[in-house]
Amino acid sequence: DGGITQSPKYLFRKEGQNVTLSCEQNLNHDAMYWYRQDPGQGLRLIYYSQIVNDFQKGDIAEGYSVSREKKESFPLTVTSAQKNPTAFYLCASSPTGWGEQFFGPGTRLTVL
Amino acid sequence: RKEVEQDPGPFNVPEGATVAFNCTYSNSASQSFFWYRQDCRKEPKLLMSVYSSGNEDGRFTAQLNRASQYISLLIRDSKLSDSATYLCVALGGNQAGTALIFGKGTTLSVSS
Numbered sequence: 064d065g066g067i068t069q070s071p072k073y074l075f076r077k078e079g080q081n082v083t084l085s086c087e088q089n090l091n092h093d094a095m096y097w098y099r100q101d102p103g104q105g106l107r108l109i110y111y112s113q114i115v116n117d118f119q120k121g122d123i124a125e126g127y128s129v130s131r132e133k134k135e136s137f138p139l140t141v142t143s144a145q146k147n148p149t150a151f152y153l154c155a156s157s158p159t160g161w162g163e164q165f166f167g168p169g170t171r172l173t174v175l
Numbered sequence: 176r177k178e179v180e181q182d183p184g185p186f187n188v189p190e191g192a193t194v195a196f197n198c199t200y201s202n203s204a205s206q207s208f209f210w211y212r213q214d215c216r217k218e219p220k221l222l223m224s225v226y227s228s229g230n231e232d233g234r235f236t237a238q239l240n241r242a243s244q245y246i247s248l249l250i251r252d253s254k255l256s257d258s259a260t261y262l263c264v265a266l267g268g269n270q271a272g273t274a275l276i277f278g279k280g281t282t283l284s285v286s287s
Contacts, residue, residue, distance in 0.1 A: 096274060105179070105262070105277035106219070121274060153218055155275075161266070163209060164275055166218040 066090065067167035069154050074172045076141075076148070084139045084170045086154035094160030095137035099123065100151040109152075112137055113160045141172065149174045181263050181278035188285055192253045196281045198246040198263030205276075207266040210237055210248050212259045213280065219262055223248070253285045 067088045076082045086095065094113045098106040108121030112131040126145025131137055137156075141148045151171050155164040181198045188194050200208070207226060211219035223230065225246060229238035236249040246263055263278040 098277075103279065105279040106275070107277075108274045111274050151216075162207065163221050163224060165221065169218050171216075 067154060067156055067165060069152075069167035069170050071170060072168065074170055076172065076174050078174055079143045081140055081142050082172070084141065084152055084154075084172070086137045086139065086167060087135055088137075088156045088167075089135060090156060090158075090165070091134070092156035092158050092165075093134070094157040094164075095131070096155040096157070096164060097121075097127070097129065097137070097139045098153045098155065100153060106153060109139065111160075148172055179263050179265050179276050179278040182281050184280075185282040185284055188253055188283070190253060190255060190285055190287050192285075193249065193251045194253060194283060195250075196248045196261055196263070196283075198248075198278055200244050200246070200263075200265045200276070202265065202267065202276070203241075203244060205265040205267045208237075208239055208246050209264040209266070209275070210235075210246075211262040211264055211277075213262055214259050219277075222261070250283075253283075255285050255287060258283055258285045 070085045096111045097109040110129040112118035128140045153169045154167040157164045178201045210222040212222045213219040223237045225237040225239045234251045238247045260280040260282045262280045265276045
């Protein structure tokens with residue numbers, strides 16, 4: 064089955080620890096994105112990548128880092144510099160980057 | 176700041192009712208628009224794309240008015256399964272031009 068997978072579904076982290084969220088797609092999409100959703104808020108863009116080995120900051124990139132070494136994979140690292148990391152993290156992909164985006168099931172991160 | 180604004184909701188309607196959601200966008204350069212549906216604690220799923228003057232898909236009709244920068248979603252003959260949060264989305268408007276700008280969503284509750 065083609066699709067976007069994210070792991071883990073739930074993640075708990077202690078303050079001061081870095082954590083990496085996985086995002087994989089087998090749709091052969093060029094563009095991939097990371098969003099964050101807080102309760103009662105719209106999705107906000109963290110990072111995006113339109114092509115392998117290239118990525119750009121979104122609106123709220125501080126405290127996050129990404130890599131795009133393979134077309135299929137776009138992992139997100141939440142660093143200790145992110146002051147309020149507890150949120151629902153959503154990865155998305157798009158065939159070209161100029162149309163619909165399709166989302167993975169999300170990772171719910173809680174900082175203890 | 177480029178934004179998408181939606182009716183705050185919630186909308187509580189009986190089965191069989193017709194309900195309309197409204198949305199405005201601030202960036203006149205936005206080229207494409209979408210409605211996504213998001214169930215509680217799940218990822219957003221594409222409901223409809225709105226590319227020109229509007230389009231219809233079964234019980235769902237989306238309209239776009241570029242002059243007024245206004246988008247609407249009409250749901251006819253509401254079903255219990257339509258209960259969800261509906262996200263109005265515009266493509267472009269941020270520094271990248273390729274990421275989606277999300278409204279905060281309008282919650283619909285359909286009751287029997």
